[in-house]
Amino acid sequence: MSSTGTEQLQALYLQMCRIRWTEQALALLWRRGLASGEMHLGIGEEAVVAGVVGNLDDRDAMALDYRSTPALVARGVDLTSILLEVVGSPSGLCGGRGGHMHLMSREHLVAASGVVGAPGPLACGFGLAARTKGKGGVAVAFFGDGAVNEGMLMEALNLAAAWRLPVVFVCKDNRWAVTTRSSELTGGGLRRRLGAFGMPLDRVDGRDVESVAAAAARAVARGRAGRGPTVLLASCPRPEGHFLGDPLVRLTSAVGELAAEVRPLVAELVVRPGAPLAQRLSAVKGIGGKAAAVAVHAPARTSDPLRRAARRLPEATSRELAVVARREVETALGRVLGEAVSRA
Amino acid sequence: MPETSFSEAVDRALALAMTRDPRVVVLGEDVRLQRRxxxxxxxxSRVLDAPISESALLGTALGAAMAGLRPVVEIYFVDFIGVALDQLLNHAAKLEAFTGGRWQAPLVVRAACGGGYGDAGQHQQSLWGLLAGVPGLSVVVPSTPADAAGLLLAAIDGPGPVVFLEHKLLSQQWLDYLGGASREGVQFDVPAAGARGEVGEPPVPVPLGVAALRRQGGDLALVSLGVGVHRCLEAAELLEDEGVWAAVLDLRSVAPLDVQAIVELGRRTGRVLVVDEDYTRGGLSGEVAAVLAEHGVRSAYARVxxxxxxxxxxxxxxxxLPNVERIMAAAHALLVNAPGKRG
Structure with missing residues (x-):
């Protein structure tokens, strides 16, 4: 590996560590009841986000989904202000009014949405503005595989293609749409769907940050050169489920939960009238299959993007970078906890 | 009558409807888990998991209803109706009118609504005023388990289309699903009498457009629905300590609206305070004022x-969000500014 290659990987790994620790800080704030509502973590998406965002500069804009904190961190938005927002502080990024699903920073041209598919059209608008300004800026849309069944995202892909907008569409493929397996509900498959708009599609292993960074560099260069939009299809794991407390993850991780859920289902198997027994058993099997698939998908150390990146760095270096990131996040978290306690 | 939770009541009503009528089908994202x-x-064949495609889903439910099924289609949060509004606004709501009453769409759109658990303004809206303003749509918002079951049964059996809104604070199922079950120490202001209550066995249908008087009182009328009803009942208790007798009217249904009940109560009390979790303008609270004015009811009026x-x-x-403090302040202002009928 060249020294610039190593330098780039070090920078990316540092970002990934920052993202991971930030997500863990969010989980802590949520579990302590300091962050309210739902909480969707981006653990597993670190390589995708760091790899893409590492190619952006001040000309560029990002449209994010409700797993937006990784991209904000990677883009350099102040960690403390993100965490303060998530605990609803008046000193948070949006004054405590937006919260974790609606994080936005005008200064960074970054906006998140809690509505599936919404980043598509927004990125088109950001792309149109960038092209009109004529400084070579690009827009990035991050969305999940479940979003490709939203009409507005399909419309946005077509619009970007028709107008040759400088947009990079990044599909984070974790194979699940909330609690439903995407493959069961996506006609024609993801790659063919996203590739159907006449724009280049790059499929990358989203656990490998260097592959993502290289593919994103090509896509961003195309956009800057006025050559139109690109799709990056990046596979990645989703170890925490759709959101913290995901019912499927809960079912598979706690024995008591599973037993409590199974009892009423047994009653539904026999109560009359209803479907024939074979159909009912197949329904139970379907639910069990989902739960099992989540369980299999969850741990897998080999699929941890951080471990992958760390293995390609000297051990001392990766350890040092992890410590730097951890300290940064812990410092921010300490301030946030301090503020939360003093407010309470 | 056995006591049950709001969510169990809805589940039971749905099961009863599905038992009685093979045309009833459930469509929606994650329903095979949520309605397991x-x-x-x-x-x-009767419970179908949908892709995240609200527009196609709602349109499909409409088509199925037009062709003889009775779909109950779930749109997660009512906020997401924005993605699919065309199907409801321009299609489902227009069918009966455009065909001169010859064709109806017996369709129930089921969605979670309301705030109070910290999900912010893209997941916690009420929107019943927006939806109820469209001719051709019925909108119901139960405040108790019995009404949840009863209104759902009536909605499924009726000519449709009906938007059935369940407030998340009343539904343990929703609060659990959204992560509440996995952390302790997080408290929401859940009204006990709305989250659990007696439900008939079998549940009794509740006709759309009929309000329920939850509390008698001649000094002041608190008009509300959903969680607001329970906030009003709490305020009414406090007002009673002050010697003020407040009636509480649970509208239950935004469209059709029980105009008669509103008018009668307005006449009787001379003071009407609407407590509506939905937005102020262009919605239910203003509609209540219009109804009173149109019927020549000379009552004082305020809204929270x-x-x-x-x-x-x-x-x-x-x-x-409307809370007891704000209701009390508005009630006090009404009593001071319109002292007429009291004492």
Whole structure:
């Protein structure tokens, strides 16, 4: 590996560590009841986000989904202000009014949405503005595989293609749409769907940050050169489920939960009238299959993007970078906890 | 009558409707998990997991209803109706009128609504005023388990289309699903009498457009629905300590609206305070004022509503949503400014 290659990987790994620790800080704030509502973590998406965002500069804009904190961190938005927002502080990024699903920073041209598919059209608008300004800026849309069944995202892909907008569409493929397996509900498959708009599609292993960074560099260069939009299809794991407390993850991780859920289902198997027994058993099997698939998908150390990146760095270096990131996040978290306690 | 939770009441009503009528099908994202009891009992042909495609889903439910099924289609949060509004606004709501009453769409759109658990203004809206303003749509908002079951049964059996809104604070199932079950120490202001209550066995249908008087009182009328009803009941108790007798009217249904009940209560009390979790303008609270004026009811009027986008921070959110404090302040102002009938 060249020294610039190593330098780039070090920078990316540092970002990934920052993202991971930030997500863990969010989980802590949520579990302590300091962050309210739902909480969707981006653990597993670190390589995708760091790899893409590492190619952006001040000309560029990002449209994010409700797993937006990784991209904000990677883009350099102040960690403390993100965490303060998530605990609803008046000193948070949006004054405590937006919260974790609606994080936005005008200064960074970054906006998140809690509505599936919404980043598509927004990125088109950001792309149109960038092209009109004529400084070579690009827009990035991050969305999940479940979003490709939203009409507005399909419309946005077509619009970007028709107008040759400088947009990079990044599909984070974790194979699940909330609690439903995407493959069961996506006609024609993801790659063919996203590739159907006449724009280049790059499929990358989203656990490998260097592959993502290289593919994103090509896509961003195309956009800057006025050559139109690109799709990056990046596979990645989703170890925490759709959101913290995901019912499927809960079912598979706690024995008591599973037993409590199974009892009423047994009653539904026999109560009359209803479907024939074979159909009912197949329904139970379907639910069990989902739960099992989540369980299999969850741990897998080999699929941890951080471990992958760390293995390609000297051990001392990766350890040092992890410590730097951890300290940064812990410092921010300490301030946030301090503020939360003093407010309470 | 056995006591049950709001969510169990809805599940039971749905099971009863599916038992009685093979045309009833359940469509929606994640329903095979969320409605797993119905999925196991009635099988894959009657409980269908949908892709995240609200527009196609709602349109499909409409088509199926037009061709003879009775779909109950779930749109997660009512906020997401924005993605699919065309199907409801321009199609489902127009069918009966455009065909001169020859064709109806017996369709129930089921969605979670309301705030009070910190999800901010893109997941916690009420929107019943917006939807109820469209001719051809019925909109119901139950405040108790019995009404949840009864209104759902009536909605499924009726000519449709009906939007059935369940407030998340009343539904343990929703609060659990959204992560509440996996952390302790997080408290929401859940009204006990709305989250659990007696439900008939079998549940009794509740006709659309009939309000329920939850509390008698001649000094002041508190008019509300959903969680607001329970906030009003709490305020009415406090007012009673002050010697003020407040009636509480639970509208239950925004469209059709029980005009007669509103008019009668307005005449009797001379003071009407609407407590509406939905936005202030262009909605239910203004409609109640219009109904009173149109019927020549000379009553004092005030409203406690959601006046701005619901903020994320819990303290800010609590202040923006109608709460007992705000109801009391508005009631006091009404009593002072319109002293007429009292004493």
């Amino acid at each position: 009891g119905a999925f196991v009992r009635f099988g894959a 509503t959601t006046e701005e986008t619901i903020p994320y921070a819990r303290a800010l959110e609590d202040a923006v």
